[in-house]
Amino acid sequence: MVVEIVVQFENVRADPASMNILCVGTLAIDTVETPVGKRERVLGGSASYFSYAASLFAPVRLVGRIGSDWPPEYTRILSEHGVDWRGVMHDSHAKSYFWHGRYHADYQDRDTLKIEMHGFDRYEPNVPDHFRESDIVFLAAAIPTVQKKVLDQCLSPKLVFADTVDMWIESTREELLDLLLRLDGLFINDAEARQLTGLSSSLQAAHAIRSLGPTWVILKKGEHGCLILGPNTTLALPAVPTVALVDPTGAGDSFAGGMLGYLASRYATLQNSPLHKKELRLAIDPADMAQAMKFGTAVASFTIGGFSLDGLRAINHDQLAARVQDIERLVGCQPRS
C-alpha cells in the first residue's frame, strides 16, 4: 500500500501562544438527510468537527485518514482554518470513510442508512514525531485499542480526553475500561453512560464513570444540554434553544472542540512554566471548566444551524462571544463582559 502524507498548513487563526491540541479521529464524507433538506457527500467525521471547532481557539494538529475520493476542497477548509494537516494519511488505494444518515422528523433519532469503512477499520493512526509533544490530546470515538495506541505515541500530554460510542462499549468493554484509567476526561452521551455503567440514572452513571478513572466526565445530552462532573464540581447547562435546527451531526464533537479549545487558550501561559515540561497532568480549575462548558455549548449551537461544517464556518469571534453572553442571559445570569 502506498501512502502519502498531505502537507498543508497555513493561516493559523487561533492564538499561537495557546496550548496546542492533537486530535485523532474520523475524517468522513457524509450524506445527510434531515427534515429540512439533504446534502450529498459533504465534509463530515468527528475529527473534522472537533478540529475546526478547537481551531477557533488554539492550534490543532490532526491525525486521520482520507481516501482517493477525498475532495481537496475539504482539506483546504480545515487547513486554512489553522488545522495542521501533516498527520493525515492519504490512502490513494481506498476510498474515504463514508456515512449516510437520515434524521427522523422530530430530530429525536437518526438511522444510519449506509457506512462504508473502505479499510478505515484497519487503519492504525501514526502520530508524526513533530506531533508527539502535544499539550492536549483528544481521542475521538474509535476502537479503544486504537485510542490507546495513539496515546502510547504521545509524550507527557498535559490533558487527555476521549469520546466513545455504543459500539465500543458493547464490543470492547475491557479495552475501554483500560483506556478510562488513562484519561483526564471522557465525553460521552447520556444513553451511552447508562449503557457503560448499567445504571438507569445519567447522573449516577456519570459519578460511576468518574470512579473508573476520568477526573472529568462530560455528559452530552443533545437538546437537553450537558452535565459535567469533576472534583467537588457539578456543572450543567441547557442547550441553546433554537428553532433554526438544520443538522445535528457533529454537535457533540464540536462541543468537545469548543471546550478543549477554550481550555487550551486559557492555559496558554503554562507553556513557559517549568511545570510544563514535567510529566504531570494539568489540574483544571472548575471555573475554567465552567467557561469551557459555555464556549462548547455556544459552538455546538452554531454547528446545528447548518449542514456539514457550514454553521461552524459562519462563526466569527464576536458572534461566539455574543452567543456565550446569550447563554449567560438564558440561565438568568449577568453576562461577564
Added chain:
Amino acid sequence: MVVEIVVQFENVRADPASMNILCVGTLAIDTVETPVGKRERVLGGSASYFSYAASLFAPVRLVGRIGSDWPPEYTRILSEHGVDWRGVMHDSHAKSYFWHGRYHADYQDRDTLKIEMHGFDRYEPNVPDHFRESDIVFLAAAIPTVQKKVLDQCLSPKLVFADTVDMWIESTREELLDLLLRLDGLFINDAEARQLTGLSSSLQAAHAIRSLGPTWVILKKGEHGCLILGPNTTLALPAVPTVALVDPTGAGDSFAGGMLGYLASRYATLQNSPLHKKELRLAIDPADMAQAMKFGTAVASFTIGGFSLDGLRAINHDQLAARVQDIERLVGCQPRS
C-alpha cells in the same frame, strides 16, 4: 349535602407586604411507591404542593375541597405555614380525593394504580368574598371550565397563571383554548405542550402556545429542567442534579409555587401604588422571571428529596438562598450575593 368551612389561619411566615396569591387546586391523599420506598395516605395534591411552596415567600389563600377522611394534621401542616385555609370546603359526606401511584425503577415514568374522585369531579370551587381581590391567581390543573369559573370570581387580578394536563388537552381542548386567552402564563410539561400544539419540537410548541394567549409559557421538563418563553425573552435552566431522588411527586407544582411566590414577594411594593387598583395586568420584568426560575428550580429540588411535603417542609430560607447560589454555580455563573 352539608358543607362546612374549616377556618384556620395562623403563623404567616412570608413577608405580609408581598402580593398575595390565590391557589385553586386539588387537595389529595396519596399513596406513593417509588424505587426507594412506599408511603400510604400522605398529604398530596397540586394545591398542597403549590401553596406550601408559594407560602415560603408570600401570603397564600387556598381554595379546594377535602372529605370526611381528611387528617386534621394535613390541614395544620399547611395552615401553620401561612396558607389561609378559609376557602377549603370540608365535605363531611364524601371522602377526600385519593391517588395511588407507582414510579418505575428509573423514575422516568409512573403508573396510576388508583384514583378515587369521591365527588371531586363535581366540585365547583367557590372563591370566598375575602379572597376575590387576590393579586396573583394560580389555577392548578383542572377542567378548564372550572378554572374559568374560578377566574370569573376574581376581581382584577394582577397576574393569572394556570397549569393543565394531558386529560384536559385531550377531552376539553376548546375550553382550554378559551382559558389560554385569559392567562398571563401557562405552566405545562413538554410532552403536553407538544400534545396541545401537535408540534414535535418542545420549543416550537412553546412558541405556538404563546400565540394562543399566554404572555409567558413555562415548560416543565422534569429532570431536564425548564424552558421559559416571554416577550423577547428565552430562559432555561437544568434541574439540580441530585442522586438523592426520593419522590418526584409535586415537583412541578412546587416549582410553580416557588416561581409565583418569588414574583409575589418581588412585587410587594406595587400594593401601595395607584396602578394596583386599576384593572391592569402586571408586566413581569424578564430579570425577575429569571430569578423566579431559579427559586422555583431550587424549591423543586427540595421537594423531590422526600415523600409528600417532607422535602419542602425541611427548607429554611438560608437553605433556599444557598440552593439558588448552588444553581448559579452549576451553570457557571458567579452567585449574586
